Amino acid sequence: MxxxxxxxxxxxxxxxxxxxxxxxxxxxxxxxxxxxxxxxxxxxxxxxxxxxxxxxxxxxxxxxxxxxxxxxxxxxxxxxxxxxxxxxxxxxxxxxxxxxxxxxAIPGTPDPNAILAVADPQVLIRDIARELAATHRTDPAGIPVPVMDTAEALAELKARFISYGADRPILALAVRWLEQNLPAPVPPRLVHGDFRLGNLLVEDGRLSGVLDWELAHLGDPHEDIAFGCMTVWRFSRPDRPGYGLTSIAELVQAYEEAGGQPFDYDRFRFWTVYRTFWWALGCLQMGGYWRGGHDRSIERVVVARRTSEQELDLLLLLEDLAPEAERQRPLPPAQAPLQPGTGEPSGAEILTAISEWLAQDIKPLVSGRGRFDLAVARNALGIVARELDQRPVATDAALAADLMAGKADLATPGVLARLRRMALDKLTADVPKYPALANARARWEGN
The missing domain is CATH 3.30.200 (Phosphorylase Kinase; domain 1)
Structure with missing residues (x-):
């Protein structure tokens, strides 16, 4: 400061x-x-x-x-x-x-974990539903708000995925599903575009502010509802799909009682998959910002590695498309981690040593934004150390091409099991504390 x-x-x-x-x-x-x-x-x-x-x-x-x-x-x-x-x-x-x-400035905290720790879910979800409904009723006449054509937007996302290499099979699976389940257009309403915990201020358990309107557009209100319900935005409560607070049914009831649009579960499912895929590409894009020199902060490259969170979530959203036999198929064995050596320290051990030094000697010397950046830097060191040790595989261009073209799908023998293993191993290296990871591992590995 x-x-x-x-x-x-x-x-x-x-x-x-x-x-x-x-x-x-x-x-x-x-x-x-x-x-x-x-x-x-x-x-x-x-x-x-x-x-x-x-x-x-x-x-x-x-x-x-x-x-x-x-x-x-x-x-x-x-x-x-x-x-x-x-x-x-x-x-x-x-x-x-x-x-x-x-x-x-608006009073209140945007910290999702602090909010979820103290909020009365039934009170706060009604506040959230009220603000969603009010947003969707807002008339932006005379303001150059972009209008979203879902088919065009999906085509642009697909083109971006291809420009990023199109070699991540789970993302290819999502593209194929989205193209096959494109909903019919609806009369466009104002959509906030980033309505989620982290962009909402809460004071004394009540919603006090709605922030970050940069992604607002005219489109389907279900997009807003679905985005806030994504697993990544439930933070410490992945078990509560309605904004980390409640069930989808209770959220829908509160939204409709507040004057929101009639709810359609099929549209909600589409937009949940769409925005999860969208955020996966958004994470990858952060690496591009860094490479291009637009923002050389370490936060960019670390956020880019959060793509694996969305891959796990996409697979959990879509695995019900697989036949029962494939859902019950055992996973391939995990890549065995490298054994600690007895000679010179490995690269992973050197990175761990640097991280420990930062925590012990440097952390007491910094505050504010510097302390946040230090935590991000330690996360970055951990990612690289685990990657060197565990050697996860997240890419397979041939399989991704087959999934995107419909030549393979979750009914293809062994594909679901392989994607599950890929998602678990990559996320374990990238973000091992992601709340949904432990549940997915128990569900898929039976541990």
């Missing part, structure tokens, strides 16, 4: 805040998290504010909605009764600090 006037953002923020009649910023602090955008907390006189900005202008290229459109939409949603932030001022090119806007 710093209040110094020589902070790289200080001069530009001062110019922007002056347009809103606010004094120069102080106590600038980079907040943790945020897969796409930076967030900074600061004070301006008596106001506590949040700056939301792109780490580089290149990251805004090709986005269907720029920050000006996002700010206008947030204002419209707030006017419609949604607990959206209050926009104070938008950045201009002359400010010299990129693209973004300043909001008045």
């Amino acid at each position: 710093t209040g110094a006037s020589d902070h790289p953002l200080h001069a530009g923020l001062t110019r922007a805040l002056a347009r809103a009649g606010l004094p120069a910023p102080s106590a600038l602090e980079r907040l943790s998290g945020g897969a796409n955008m930076e967030s900074w907390r600061f004070t301006a006189g008596a106001e506590t504010c949040i700056l939301r900005r792109a780490p580089s202008l290149e990251m805004m290229a090709g986005r269907p909605m720029d920050h000006a459109g996002e700010a206008a939409l947030i204002r419209a949603a707030r006017a419609a009764g949604v607990l959206a932030p209050e926009i104070l001022v938008e950045l201009e090119a002359g400010d010299g600090i990129g693209s973004g806007f300043v909001m008045r």
